[in-house]
């Protein structure tokens with residue numbers, strides 16, 4: 030988020046409260062994550078799903094934990110702000126963190142696409158949607174980093190996915206297909222994710238900030254080509270040698 034704010038020069042378009050909302054939301058958006066997604070929470074009828082009536086149980090929880098921390102005087106980084114400022118910050122953080130529920134991806138992206146041709150920084154509704162897009166891009170931007178930085182994090186993510194699908198199988202719950210170790214491989218998961226989720230999102234943000242075009246090309250497209258190439262080489266090697274090497 031910090032990098033994105035600099036890259037897009039948002040400091041010249043948005044005030045410091047909006048910047049504070051985006052930065053704090055980015056820091057807090059996954060607080061106390063259980064490692065099991067909302068589908069699992071709902072299907073397994075966990076405490077969080079019960080508490081939040083199946084409505085974005087994780088994101089509601091991350092946000093509530095953030096404000097519990099901020100309630101404590103020693104950790105309330107907003108303690109010197111006015112009641113009005115705090116109210117605006119709280120409203121903004123709640124909007125941003127709740128926007129990271131991936132089941133809302135298309136809804137939020139479509140809202141952004143609709144306002145893009147007439148985007149106006151002085152319109153609060155437009156700024157709110159942009160802030161949601163900013164946190165969404167930051168949230169899923171791991172693959173926009175160089176391979177050697179992104180891959181260890183990706184390995185952790187896949188470990189989390191496989192752990193969830195193993196648990197779903199064990200508990201007789203519906204198995205989340207993109208988390209199933211018997212169905213996905215690292216390259217298949219990433220080419221699909223980059224092509225259908227990450228790239229379209231980056232593309233729309235780059236439509237508002239043309240300065241992001243270069244980063245989009247360098248990171249997303251080149252990464253996609255690299256993963257595809259590695260995948261094809263591994264597949265070919267597997268065909269020739271018969272040795273399983275598609276990881």
Ligand SMILES: Nc1nc2c(ncn2[C@@H]2O[C@H](COP(=O)(O)O)[C@@H](O)[C@H]2O)c(=O)[nH]1
Pocket residue numbers: 058059066129131168169170171172183186218219222
């Ligand atoms: N297959 C991949 N899925 C990814 C990747 N980066 C993010 N994600 C998905 O987005 C959510 C983000 O939610 P959060 O709870 O971490 O805020 C994550 O759970 C994945 O489903 C990726 O590189 N590949």
Ligand SMILES: [Zn+2]
Pocket residue numbers: 058059129168
């Ligand atoms: Zn996240």
